[in-house]
Amino acid sequence: MIIDCHGHYTTAPKALENWRNAQIAGIQDPTQKPRASDLKISDDELRESIETNQLRLMKERGADLTIFSPRASFMAHHIGDFEVSSTWAAICNELCHRVSQLFPDHFVGAAMLPQSPGVDPKTCIPELEKCVKEYGNVGINLNPDPSGGHWTSPPLTDRHWYPLYEKMVEYDIPAMIHVSTSCNACFHTTGAHYLNADTTAVMQLIQGDLFKDFPTLKFVVPHGGGAAPYHWGRFRGLAQEMKKPLLEEHLLNNIYFDTCVYHQPGIDLLTKVIPVKNILFASEMIGAVRGIDPQTGHHYDDTKRYVNATANLSDAERHMVFEGNARRVFTRLDAQLKAKNL
Numbered sequence: 132m133i134i135d136c137h138g139h140y141t142t143a144p145k146a147l148e149n150w151r152n153a154q155i156a157g158i159q160d161p162t163q164k165p166r167a168s169d170l171k172i173s174d175d176e177l178r179e180s181i182e183t184n185q186l187r188l189m190k191e192r193g194a195d196l197t198i199f200s201p202r203a204s205f206m207a208h209h210i211g212d213f214e215v216s217s218t219w220a221a222i223c224n225e226l227c228h229r230v231s232q233l234f235p236d237h238f239v240g241a242a243m244l245p246q247s248p249g250v251d252p253k254t255c256i257p258e259l260e261k262c263v264k265e266y267g268n269v270g271i272n273l274n275p276d277p278s279g280g281h282w283t284s285p286p287l288t289d290r291h292w293y294p295l296y297e298k299m300v301e302y303d304i305p306a307m308i309h310v311s312t313s314c315n316a317c318f319h320t321t322g323a324h325y326l327n328a329d330t331t332a333v334m335q336l337i338q339g340d341l342f343k344d345f346p347t348l349k350f351v352v353p354h355g356g357g358a359a360p361y362h363w364g365r366f367r368g369l370a371q372e373m374k375k376p377l378l379e380e381h382l383l384n385n386i387y388f389d390t391c392v393y394h395q396p397g398i399d400l401l402t403k404v405i406p407v408k409n410i411l412f413a414s415e416m417i418g419a420v421r422g423i424d425p426q427t428g429h430h431y432d433d434t435k436r437y438v439n440a441t442a443n444l445s446d447a448e449r450h451m452v453f454e455g456n457a458r459r460v461f462t463r464l465d466a467q468l469k470a471k472n473l
Contacts, residue, residue, distance in 0.1 A: 147170065174233060185238075185416070199230060209278050223243050276328060277311075299345075326354055337370050337373070337375060388401065412438060
């Protein structure tokens with residue numbers, strides 16, 4: 132089985148975006164504020180949006196199951212207040228749940244949290260609990276920068292985040308550390324802000340001692356870990372100067388990297404530097420990079436090709452990357468698959 136641990140509902144019907152635009156307009160003019168019930172999307176519309184997009188490409192590229200969450204750039208936690216984020220998160224999570232119900236063999240949900248700048252993260256717990264208990268979600272996306280590129284929140288190691296971590300440990304669900312749209316003109320959303328956040332998260336975790344307090348907490352650092360694998364020697368050296376344990380002990384029992392790296396040399400480096408047990412297959416398609424690489428003739432985000440082609444993995448190790456590690460990290464997913472005798 133090929134499990135893609137990083138998928139977003141980027142092809143949702145246009146009605147979702149229209150409703151969101153009305154919600155944003157309603158921040159300034161309450162007379163335009165829509166109700167959640169105003170959004171009407173049929174099952175047939177959901178099926179069409181999936182079958183002609185994500186599911187078609189999954190079948191063409193040989194992936195079986197995607198951990199599916201709301202579109203990352205649409206989370207936009209910096210817009211409005213907690214009430215705005217809460218309503219928006221609930222709508223987006225419900226749509227992903229409906230997709231997982233329509234295509235149970237191919238999609239399983241991961242929750243967007245209703246984060247808002249300056250708001251206590253514990254306010255996200257009711258939505259988290261609903262998504263786990265009612266929707267069967269197997270993970271969450273955690274935005275370390277709800278401000279959208281201005282980094283006004285404390286680092287991930289701060290006790291500010293502990294209420295969420297306590298719930299993650301209680302439910303044994305990992306968080307993918309994933310920012311949303313950048314509203315800072317200095318940082319392109321997908322080319323800079325996403326990768327900055329991945330790198331920043333790794334450095335924050337090096338600086339702190341979070342996993343002493345939460346030894347079973349699990350994070351997935353997406354987009355191949357940002358700059359972390361490429362500069363692993365720098366991070367090892369900095370940790371050494373800070374008198375931290377070796378990174379194998381300090382981080383690698385708790386953090387994992389996905390394969391959303393869109394060329395062969397990048398995957399070769401990732402699989403050479405990072406232990407295989409810490410790498411999960413992912414593509415983030417249809418996502419940030421949708422074009423065809425003129426050097427190869429294949430889509431940049433067809434990451435299965437790179438994992439298959441790298442000389443750094445044995446067949447057994449490839450199985451770990453494609454399936455075994457995801458089942459070990461996302462234990463609720465593993466339980467669901469075992470219930471289906473998979």
